[in-house]
Amino acid sequence: MSVHSQVRRVTTHVLHEMKLRGEKIAMLTAYDYSMARILDGAGIDVILVGDSASNVMAGHETTVPITLNEMIYHAAGVVRGVKRALVVVDLPFGTYQGNSKEALASAIRILKETGAHAVKMEGGREILESVSRILSAGIPVMGHLGLTPQSIHKFGTYVVRAQEQDEARKLVEDAHLLEKTGVFGIVLEKIPAKLAEEVSTSLRIPIIGIGAGPDVDGQVLVLHDMLGITQEFSPRFLRRYHNLNQEIHGAVENYIVDVKRKDFPNEREQY
Ligand code: KIV
Numbered sequence: 001m002s003v004h005s006q007v008r009r010v011t012t013h014v015l016h017e018m019k020l021r022g023e024k025i026a027m028l029t030a031y032d033y034s035m036a037r038i039l040d041g042a043g044i045d046v047i048l049v050g051d052s053a054s055n056v057m058a059g060h061e062t063t064v065p066i067t068l069n070e071m072i073y074h075a076a077g078v079v080r081g082v083k084r085a086l087v088v089v090d091l092p093f094g095t096y097q098g099n100s101k102e103a104l105a106s107a108i109r110i111l112k113e114t115g116a117h118a119v120k121m122e123g124g125r126e127i128l129e130s131v132s133r134i135l136s137a138g139i140p141v142m143g144h145l146g147l148t149p150q151s152i153h154k155f156g157t158y159v160v161r162a163q164e165q166d167e168a169r170k171l172v173e174d175a176h177l178l179e180k181t182g183v184f185g186i187v188l189e190k191i192p193a194k195l196a197e198e199v200s201t202s203l204r205i206p207i208i209g210i211g212a213g214p215d216v217d218g219q220v221l222v223l224h225d226m227l228g229i230t231q232e233f234s235p236r237f238l239r240r241y242h243n244l245n246q247e248i249h250g251a252v253e254n255y256i257v258d259v260k261r262k263d264f265p266n267e268r269e270q271y
Helices: 012-020 033-042 068-080 100-114 125-136 149-155 165-181 193-202 244-260
Strands: 025-029 046-049 086-090 118-122 141-146 185-189 207-210 218-221
Touching (some): 012 025, 033 046, 068 086, 068 100, 118 125, 165 193
Parallel strands (some): 141 185
16 A cells, blocks of 8 residues: 555655655645645645745745745645645745854744744755754755755746756755755756756655656646646646636636626525
8 A cells, every 4th residue: 555545644754655665755836725725635745835926926026025924824824724745835035044043933933833844945055054953943844956946046047957067966965965964855946857866866865856857756846837827837847737727717707797797696696
């Protein structure tokens, strides 16, 4: 029997067990109670309250502007909708880089005020002190390497990362450093599939890919992208499982027509 079908609550230990058994981990983002309930009911292993909320919920161009209070608002709703999945919350830009005390204070606020189980942080060697301090308080941390959207103004573009040897070597070293420091897993975003495979096979912790090929321990997508709510974002790695944008558009058009022609509400829809 699979680990996935046996557990009543997904923990970081369950994810390690899944990696050991070669069972893939399914992870998606969510930002609110209603969606989180649907994902959890469908059996998702991990829900990420991603700072992609900055893009898909708030309409910002990047993930940079979202605040800790906003992340806490989203995460608290998600946690209320979840019975089984592990809930991981992104520490937003500016709340952990360069000051490990502030990083710990941010992570504590997330766990205390939302009930989430873990935090995710972007970066390698440059954030190790913050990672270590948060871990020492007993808060599980997930790493994030490769394309790290919080650094968009440094990189300048969202192209595939670590294609050059130097950057690839640094990424592998950072992944090992993060594992040694104690993170329970790492997200690898938009890097060559071969490099992701190398990281996954050389580390004991689960590696979750987004645009990192099939040979990692699990996959994550942004919910609004995979459901086809967002339309303008179409990277090669994105598989759309629905066209909700069109479905919602059609439903709203039908509603408008019904209201305008006084068809809604009818006799059965009133008191
Ligand atoms: O914020 C987010 O949604 C993420 C995923 C792309 C992994 O970090």
